[in-house]
Amino acid sequence: xxxxxxxxxxxxxxxxxxxxxxxxxxxxxxxxxxxxxxxxxxxxxxxxxxxxxxxxxxxxxxxxxxxxxxxxxxxxxxxxxxxxxxxxxxxxxxxxxxxxxxxxxxxxxxxxxxxxxxxxxxxxxxxxxxxxxxxxxxxxxxxxxxxxxxxxxxxxxxxxxxxxxxxxxxxxxxxxxxxxxxxxxxxx
Amino acid sequence: xxxxxxxxxxxxxxxxxxxxxxxxxxxxxxxxxxxxxxxxxxxxxxxxxxxxxxxxxxxxxxxxxxxxxxxxxxxxxxxxxxxxxxxxxxxxxxxxxxxxxxxxxxxxxxxxxxxxxxxxxxxxxxxxxxxxxxxxxxxxxxxxxxxxxxxxxxxxxxxxxxxxxxxxxxxxxxxxxxxxxxxxxxxxxxxxxxxxxxxxxxxxxxxxxxxxxxxxxxxxxxxxxxxxxxxxxxxxxxxxxxxxxxxxxxxxxxxxxxxxxxxxxxxxxxxxxxxxxxxxx
Numbered sequence: 487x488x489x490x491x492x493x494x495x496x497x498x499x500x501x502x503x504x505x506x507x508x509x510x511x512x513x514x515x516x517x518x519x520x521x522x523x524x525x526x527x528x529x530x531x532x533x534x535x536x537x538x539x540x541x542x543x544x545x546x547x548x549x550x551x552x553x554x555x556x557x558x559x560x561x562x563x564x565x566x567x568x569x570x571x572x573x574x575x576x577x578x579x580x581x582x583x584x585x586x587x588x589x590x591x592x593x594x595x596x597x598x599x600x601x602x603x604x605x606x607x608x609x610x611x612x613x614x615x616x617x618x619x620x621x622x623x624x625x626x627x628x629x630x631x632x633x634x635x636x637x638x639x640x641x642x643x644x645x646x647x648x649x650x651x652x653x654x655x656x657x658x659x660x661x662x663x664x665x666x667x668x669x670x671x672x673x674x
Numbered sequence: 675x676x677x678x679x680x681x682x683x684x685x686x687x688x689x690x691x692x693x694x695x696x697x698x699x700x701x702x703x704x705x706x707x708x709x710x711x712x713x714x715x716x717x718x719x720x721x722x723x724x725x726x727x728x729x730x731x732x733x734x735x736x737x738x739x740x741x742x743x744x745x746x747x748x749x750x751x752x753x754x755x756x757x758x759x760x761x762x763x764x765x766x767x768x769x770x771x772x773x774x775x776x777x778x779x780x781x782x783x784x785x786x787x788x789x790x791x792x793x794x795x796x797x798x799x800x801x802x803x804x805x806x807x808x809x810x811x812x813x814x815x816x817x818x819x820x821x822x823x824x825x826x827x828x829x830x831x832x833x834x835x836x837x838x839x840x841x842x843x844x845x846x847x848x849x850x851x852x853x854x855x856x857x858x859x860x861x862x863x864x865x866x867x868x869x870x871x872x873x874x875x876x877x878x879x880x881x882x883x884x885x886x887x888x889x890x891x892x893x894x895x896x897x898x899x900x901x902x903x904x905x906x907x908x909x910x911x912x913x914x915x916x917x918x919x920x921x922x923x924x925x926x927x928x929x930x931x932x933x934x935x936x937x938x939x940x941x942x943x944x945x946x947x948x949x950x951x952x953x954x955x
Binding site: 532537538539540541542543544545548552563585586587588589590591592593594595597598599600601602603606 | 705706707708710711712744745746775777778779780784835837838840867868870871872873874875876877883920950
């Protein structure tokens with residue numbers, strides 16, 4: 487009896503490991519799935535709340551990682567979220583896609599999550615960014631982040647020099663200071 | 675044999691990928707969220723009825739196996755029973771339901787089509803939906819179990835996400851294939867919301883974001899043969915759901931009977947566990 491149980495356990499384990507190995511191929515993106523223009527223009531109301539990103543990380547692990555994996559690099563069930571074609575999309579577009587889902591391609595609807603939680607997920611997607619083979623964020627990701635921060639500033643009517651200062655301080659590793667400056671300055 | 679099954683279960687649970695259950699708080703009302711493709715949800719629940727007259731109270735447990743075949747199709751199998759104080763207990767039948775989501779993405783109102791086949795006997799008490807008119811039969815359980823019925827049920831589920839709220843309406847039609855009772859009608863409506871709107875960064879079990887509260891109302895609306903308002907059963911029920919862990923949800927509700935034919939209370943408890951398995955399309 488014990489031998490039989492052990493044999494079944496072994497078969498299940500091998501089966502599981504085989505299936506895991508098969509997950510190395512990543513599902514391609516659905517190029518026909520495009521957010522409407524109105525949704526794309528929406529900005530993230532939590533963008534200034536750095537503390538909200540941690541919640542996004544937790545939500546991603548709970549809701550998304552089973553298909554997209556912990557690092558967002560995708561699986562046979564779901565596409566790679568670190569790719570530029572995802573990261574170049576606006577916050578509003580990502581929010582719309584999380585909310586709406588794409589049921590024909592297996593992406594569930596997440597509108598049951600309160601809106602702030604969906605924005606937290608968007609914040610975490612931004613943290614994922616493109617990753618190289620060694621697991622480091624690539625230059626493309628930095629460009630992406632700069633691009634997003636520029637949009638962030640422009641949407642709020644910050645003067646151009648504020649954005650330049652943000653970039654300089656960012657390079658100097660004073661990211662927190664740059665954010666603080668932007669947040670303290672009233673809109674133009 | 676038991677040892678083999680236990681080992682297999684432990685292996686499946688151990689190697690399953692974490693995923694958070696998106697179990698709804700309602701017991702009767704359906705919303706438009708289907709099971710995630712490839713996920714199997716195993717749920718146990720009970721309905722305990724306290725009748726208005728001096729009749730014995732009853733408890734009807736059921737087991738629910740829900741599987742997401744695709745992003746737009748979820749199937750569910752129910753096995754149900756009943757136990758009555760001083761009147762024995764027994765198996766009351768099974769149901770197989772399918773839910774189809776015709777639209778690809780989210781809309782202001784999201785329709786879902788529901789089709790169910792039921793093979794039940796008259797002792798069934800779980801009251802997953804209430805249709806038609808008339809109270810529950812209170813003959814001895816053994817006698818009621820002799821009377822079988824094959825029923826076909828359809829629902830139009832309309833559900834919306836409005837801010838943090840979910841609002842859902844179900845229109846129910848049921849046809850008894852064993853006897854000519856006409857087509858019976860029923861309804862259920864519900865509204866629910868999570869208690870917390872922003873997710874905290876720390877892992878927590880008893881925090882606001884893990885709780886859902888709401889209310890649902892359901893009842894029968896007669897049949898094509900008679901509206902029979904006097905004999906209809908209607909209930910209103912506050913509901914609460916708690917995502918205990920990433921995969922498990924507990925929910926509870928107390929339904930208050932609103933009409934003469936309704937039971938005084940229906941106490942419902944449920945526990946669901948979500949298990950990702952393979953076979954995703």
